[in-house]
Amino acid sequence: MNDPDGEPTRLRLDLAYDGGGFRGWARQPGLRTVQGTLEAALARLLGGDPRLVVAGRTDAGVHATGQVAHLDLTGVQRARLARSRTPDPIALAPRLNGVLGQYPDLAVHRVAGAPDGFDARFSAVWRRYEYRIADRTTGYDPLSRGRTTSVAAVLDVEAMDAAARGLRGLFDFAAYCKPREGATTIRTLLEFDWHRDADGVVVANVKADAFCHSMVRALVGGCVAVGDGKLDPADLIDIRDARVRTNEVKVLAARGLTLTEVGYPADELLGVRAEQTRARRQADDGEFRGRGA
Amino acid sequence: MNDPDGEPTRLRLDLAYDGGGFRGWARQPGLRTVQGTLEAALARLLGGDPRLVVAGRTDAGVHATGQVAHLDLTGVQRARLARSRTPDPIALAPRLNGVLGQYPDLAVHRVAGAPDGFDARFSAVWRRYEYRIADRTTGYDPLSRGRTTSVAAVLDVEAMDAAARGLRGLFDFAAYCKPREGATTIRTLLEFDWHRDADGVVVANVKADAFCHSMVRALVGGCVAVGDGKLDPADLIDIRDARVRTNEVKVLAARGLTLTEVGYPADELLGVRAEQTRARRQADDGEFRGRGA
Numbered sequence: 001m002n003d004p005d006g007e008p009t010r011l012r013l014d015l016a017y018d019g020g021g022f023r024g025w026a027r028q029p030g031l032r033t034v035q036g037t038l039e040a041a042l043a044r045l046l047g048g049d050p051r052l053v054v055a056g057r058t059d060a061g062v063h064a065t066g067q068v069a070h071l072d073l074t075g076v077q078r079a080r081l082a083r084s085r086t087p088d089p090i091a092l093a094p095r096l097n098g099v100l101g102q103y104p105d106l107a108v109h110r111v112a113g114a115p116d117g118f119d120a121r122f123s124a125v126w127r128r129y130e131y132r133i134a135d136r137t138t139g140y141d142p143l144s145r146g147r148t149t150s151v152a153a154v155l156d157v158e159a160m161d162a163a164a165r166g167l168r169g170l171f172d173f174a175a176y177c178k179p180r181e182g183a184t185t186i187r188t189l190l191e192f193d194w195h196r197d198a199d200g201v202v203v204a205n206v207k208a209d210a211f212c213h214s215m216v217r218a219l220v221g222g223c224v225a226v227g228d229g230k231l232d233p234a235d236l237i238d239i240r241d242a243r244v245r246t247n248e249v250k251v252l253a254a255r256g257l258t259l260t261e262v263g264y265p266a267d268e269l270l271g272v273r274a275e276q277t278r279a280r281r282q283a284d285d286g287e288f289r290g291r292g293a
Numbered sequence: 294m295n296d297p298d299g300e301p302t303r304l305r306l307d308l309a310y311d312g313g314g315f316r317g318w319a320r321q322p323g324l325r326t327v328q329g330t331l332e333a334a335l336a337r338l339l340g341g342d343p344r345l346v347v348a349g350r351t352d353a354g355v356h357a358t359g360q361v362a363h364l365d366l367t368g369v370q371r372a373r374l375a376r377s378r379t380p381d382p383i384a385l386a387p388r389l390n391g392v393l394g395q396y397p398d399l400a401v402h403r404v405a406g407a408p409d410g411f412d413a414r415f416s417a418v419w420r421r422y423e424y425r426i427a428d429r430t431t432g433y434d435p436l437s438r439g440r441t442t443s444v445a446a447v448l449d450v451e452a453m454d455a456a457a458r459g460l461r462g463l464f465d466f467a468a469y470c471k472p473r474e475g476a477t478t479i480r481t482l483l484e485f486d487w488h489r490d491a492d493g494v495v496v497a498n499v500k501a502d503a504f505c506h507s508m509v510r511a512l513v514g515g516c517v518a519v520g521d522g523k524l525d526p527a528d529l530i531d532i533r534d535a536r537v538r539t540n541e542v543k544v545l546a547a548r549g550l551t552l553t554e555v556g557y558p559a560d561e562l563l564g565v566r567a568e569q570t571r572a573r574r575q576a577d578d579g580e581f582r583g584r585g586a
Contacts, residue, residue, distance in 0.1 A: 016433070016434060016435050016436075017435050018435040018436050018438070063435075063436055065434065065436065097433070103438045103443070103548075104435065104438075105435045105438070106435060107433045107434075107435050109432055109433075139402055140309070140390070140400045140402075141309060141358065141400075142309050142310050142311040142356075142397065142398045142399060142400050143309075143311050143356055143358065143439065143440050143551070145311070145396045145397075145398070146436065146439075147436050150395075150396070255396075258436070
């Protein structure tokens with residue numbers, strides 16, 4: 001999107017962070033959050049009061065390798081950028097990383113003018129998360145401890161994989177969500193599977209159009225109960241279809257969870273998608289749709 | 294090794310640690326070190342004043358996934374272990390990890406009675422290290438920042454690999470070592486190669502009979518100068534053969550370095566190997582041979 005002088009009015013930012021040192025994405029007074037940290041860095045370079053809109057509002061402790069946000073520039077900010085030695089928005093990524101310091105826990109991979117109609121939250125078609133678990137057969141790796149949950153069991157990954165695949169589809173996932181006033185819990189779970197990686201870590205791949213609050217961590221908790229022999233794959237479907245939360249399903253720790261990817265339609269379809277999503281969500285759930293953890 | 298009652302007198306410990314929170318392996322008064330932390334945990338379980346001997350005395354900030362140490366038990370400690378609810382040394386690993394806390398930066402993978410003649414330091418036949426570098430094409434991963442060095446260049450990994458392979462063999466590596474009084478710098482570099490892994494990280498594999506101080510970090514620093522076009526592979530050989538340190542070779546940061554594996558001979562050859570090594574090292578280099586960083 002460009003203003004009449006051809007300067008971009010909306011920027012797309014691609015980000016990664018180690019969630020361990022943040023109290024989640026959303027800005028909160030007096031707490032270190034991803035949004036607060038990044039907005040402060042943007043304010044140093046652009047002035048004003050930058051406000052980011054994000055694809056996945058991750059909870060405290062949740063990581064991201066493929067987070068996406070957008071930022072609308074004011075006329076004053078556009079003029080300041082245009083006057084700078086490196087007016088191309090592309091140059092903002094290394095400048096922001098410079099502000100964020102050496103070996104930071106938050107890094108900006110790319111900044112670019114957003115295509116027409118792009119909205120980091122409402123244009124997104126799907127979000128993908130990864131969840132990592134070390135069990136008793138994996139062994140414990142201190143170097144990966146920040147991004148891997150440990151469980152004191154030997155997990156049957158085949159059973160977990162079968163259970164996960166059985167949960168896919170368009171359903172009301174209320175049993176796997178923390179309720180939010182006025183928020184729908186109907187989601188399309190597009191992919192959900194488990195494998196053991198080369199290091200023996202048990203890894204979930206989870207992809208949906210959007211996630212309600214704590215949904216990934218409850219889904220993986222249900223699968224761990226299956227992998228540990230406490231539930232059968234069919235139990236997870238019964239729990240889903242009962243649409244009531246149960247303490248048989250534990251919400252696993254944030255440390256194992258990483259937002260890895262956000263999908264958007266082709267540029268020419270962006271505006272249409274954002275309008276559809278915004279209309280649907282305003283109709284049914286107010287603020288909290290799009291939370292991812 | 295067992296005492297007349299069949300209780301083991303020497304234990305072998307296999308360890309892993311994130312070096313970021315430690316001032317290196319060696320115990321130092323008032324500083325948090327790997328040896329000091331582990332000896333304190335052992336003292337809690339066994340009493341007395343446990344003293345570990347290690348295969349690779351890693352420097353501050355250096356990590357390990359495959360470190361090996363041994364511990365000689367006193368008669369009092371053996372009796373205490375024999376009286377405990379879990380007298381098998383195997384059970385010491387989970388007990389030590391319990392003392393070290395949840396999600397610790399130091400973990401004990403295995404404890405077992407050492408075979409006859411085993412000495413963690415003097416029986417070792419080789420040590421293997423890995424060095425990880427993110428360059429401009431890799432992108433920066435906040436979740437791996439603790440174990441990966443960043444360089445502001447695009448590295449030619451093929452040239453680095455060729456340079457590394459050219460350095461292998463039995464040579465005086467004085468040009469790549471921090472000098473130590475009375476310590477030899479003659480080493481056999483058994484393996485040295487580079488590749489880019491699936492995440493785009495530039496990774497060195499380095500294996501030698503033993504390493505002199507800062508040798509791995511200087512060798513990888515030389516290769517980075519090649520990958521960045523500042524030196525030719527042949528220059529690294531010339532530098533080696535000049536046997537004098539040069540500021541063309543930078544000693545890279547500890548954070549990229551991990552001790553991954555220590556090799557020992559078959560059990561029946563352990564005693565012979567330890568005697569050979571001890572005799573040779575006492576003849577030429579006193580305390581510091583076997584340092585790995």
